[in-house]
Amino acid sequence: MRARLALLLLALAGAGCASTTGVGYYWQSVTGHLRLMQAARPVEHWLADGQTPAALKSRLALAQQIRAFAVSDLALPDNASYHRYADLQRRAAVYNVVAAPELSLTLQSWCFPVVGCVGYRGYFSEEDAQAFGRSLDPSLEVNVYPVPAYSTLGWMNWAGGDPLLNTFIGYPEGELARIVFHELAHQVVYVRNDTVFNESFATAVERLGGARWLQTRAGEQAQADYKRFDQRRQAFRALTASVRQHLQTLYRDRTLDDTTKLRRKATIMDDFRRDYAGLRTRWEGFAGYDQFVARANNASFATQAAYDELVPGFLALFEREGRDFARFYDAVRALAARPKEERQASLHGLAGTAMASGATGRP
Structure with a gap:
């Protein structure tokens, strides 16, 4: 089981969860995601816990309705993802680093096992992300930005799946629905070496699904x-x-x-x-x-x-x-x-x- 976990987490490098090349690069990916998974508890446990704030209970209940809608109305995967919740005690799930030349809109890409080449690197630590950004060629224009959620592309559903997080659970209803639909869409189709195709597809699903949710389920x-x-x-x-x-x-x-x-x-x-x-x-x-x-x-x-x-x-x-x-x-x-x-x-x-x-x- 541990060997399987390590192998799968290596692939997180291309899903927005990697840091630098070499052992340290993958180690932070493995340990960061493990800490996230260990912080997650089933939503029903949070709902039954008398210490859970009422506002959070309300959002978690709404998230479960959205999750069910994703299956019944959008034909998105019916699996373990988004049936657990974790409070990471930080403002982002990961921090992405992107870079491009000063006279180009072409992102520099990095290549990883399993998922191929992508136009970003992700870090669980904002400090590490900023440090990596500073280490890049000074001729590049660099941006480091917080990411509220990322997808493990369905690889981790056997271990509990991707959880709901404090980084987005408080979003307005329409946005909460859209982010769940977007991340689930990555479990439907993912193409190696084509970030634009993957993200545009998930964005289309989130827009279509979000509009349908608002039209049929949301209040005035x-x-x-x-x-x-x-x-x-x-x-x-x-x-x-x-x-x-x-x-x-x-x-x-x-x-x-x-x-x-x-x-x-x-x-x-x-x-x-x-x-x-x-x-x-x-x-x-x-x-x-x-x-x-x-x-x-x-x-x-x-x-x-x-x-x-x-x-x-x-x-x-x-x-x-x-x-x-x-x-x-x-x-x-x-x-x-x-x-x-x-x-x-x-x-x-x-x-x-x-x-x-x-x-x-x-x-």
């Missing part, structure tokens, strides 16, 4: 709260997508030298911060994206793109499959079996056709 207050939150998110997403496009166009311009590109890049970033300040004013001071803007660089924009780039194609595929989740997953598995260039071209084509017809598939 939860729907109103989510609508206000999502309007802000859509506005910010549109702003950052525009910035990414401007940066990508600039970086690909072969008629400009690097000095000119850097100067124009600085102007684009100044405009981004100004435009964000305008959004923030209209949001009556809502500061939810302040940290992203303060840290914004090529690495953070490239990371965001990994979660968004192929989502329109997946949403269009969902529509093509009659909005049936089981059929949708089968179609995604078929795509996953094709070469990377082919599956991405297919998804871009689906998105373009949907846009041309006006059927975007947006939940």
Whole structure:
């Protein structure tokens, strides 16, 4: 059993849970995840415990309703994951480190056993994450950010599965549903060496599932709260997508030298911060994206793109499959079996056709 556990935890390196190369790299992955698993207790134990705060009991009960909905309405896996809860006594499950060149939106990648190459490294310790970021080539733009949850891709269900965590249990109802759906989606389809495909697929599932939950199960207050939150998110997403496009166009311009590109890049970033300040004013001071803007660089924009780039194609595929989740997953598995260039071209084509017809598939 211990040998099996060690082998499986080695694979966490590519699931956002690794630190540095060598023995220490995998050791922190193993010990960090073991501590997380050991902190988890079945939800029913927390609910029966008289010392559990009433507010936490309410959130855990809601999370179990969301978990059941994931199976009954979204055809997501019915297994051990998200039936236990752990309080990690910290603000994040892991801390990811990402890096990109100063004139590129291509993330540096690291390769690991089993799961292949990914565009980030994850640490259980924020201090270790920051130290690794500082150790990278100074020419790279680096971002270190907290991650509320990660998936073990179903490998750990035999040992209790991925638990609910204090790092996200307090999220607004719609967001709590979305994060559970996103992480479960990684247990449905995962492709080696294709972070954009994996994250875009899970993001599509979370959006589709979150919309269905809100429409059919959430109360009026939860729907109103989510609508206000999502309007802000859509506005910010549109702003950052525009910035990414401007940066990508600039970086690909072969008629400009690097000095000119850097100067124009600085102007684009100044405009981004100004435009964000305008959004923030209209949001009556809502500061939810302040940290992203303060840290914004090529690495953070490239990371965001990994979660968004192929989502329109997946949403269009969902529509093509009659909005049936089981059929949708089968179609995604078929795509996953094709070469990377082919599956991405297919998804871009689906998105373009949907846009041309006006059927975007947006939940």
